[in-house]
Amino acid sequence: MQKDEITGGCYCGEIRFSATPDVRVSANCHCANCRRAAGAQAVAWIVVKRAQFTFVKGKPHRYETETGAWRTFCDQCGTSLTYETDRRPDEIDITTGSLDHPEDFPPTKDVYPEERLPWVDLIHA
Numbered sequence: 001m002q003k004d005e006i007t008g009g010c011y012c013g014e015i016r017f018s019a020t021p022d023v024r025v026s027a028n029c030h031c032a033n034c035r036r037a038a039g040a041q042a043v044a045w046i047v048v049k050r051a052q053f054t055f056v057k058g059k060p061h062r063y064e065t066e067t068g069a070w071r072t073f074c075d076q077c078g079t080s081l082t083y084e085t086d087r088r089p090d091e092i093d094i095t096t097g098s099l100d101h102p103e104d105f106p107p108t109k110d111v112y113p114e115e116r117l118p119w120v121d122l123i124h125a
C-alpha cells in the first residue's frame with residue numbers, strides 16, 4: 001500500500017528527501033560496489049523517476065564512482081542515499097534503508113545475485 005508521499009533521510013537528520021509514489025522497481029542489490037559504498041552485506045533500493053524525487057533539506061555529498069555512476073551520502077553521518085547512472089537517465093535509486101517506512105517497500109527481486117556473499121540469502125518470493 002503506497003501513500004501519497006515517500007519520505008526519508010539520513011541517520012543524523014541533516015538530509016531529508018521526498019518522492020512521489022509509483023515505485024518502478026524494488027530490488028536488493030548484492031553487487032560489490034553497493035556493498036562497499038554502504039558498508040553493508042547487501043543494499044535494498046527503490047527506483048523512481050528522477051522528476052519524482054527531491055532533496056527537501058540539506059545537500060548530500062555527491063561523487064562519481066569508477067563505473068561512471070553517481071552516489072550521494074550525508075557528509076555528516078555517512079548514510080548512503082541515492083544512486084544514478086546515465087544508463088538509466090530518467091531514474092534514481094533510493095536506498096530503502098533511508099526511507100521513513102522501509103517496511104512498505106519489500107524488495108521483489110535480487111540484483112547481481114552472482115556477487116552475493118555466501119551467507120546472504122536471496123529473496124524467497
Ligand SMILES: [Zn+2]
Pocket residue numbers: 010011012013014015074075076077078079
Ligand atoms: Zn546525516
Ligand SMILES: [Zn+2]
Pocket residue numbers: 029030031032033034035112
Ligand atoms: Zn549494487
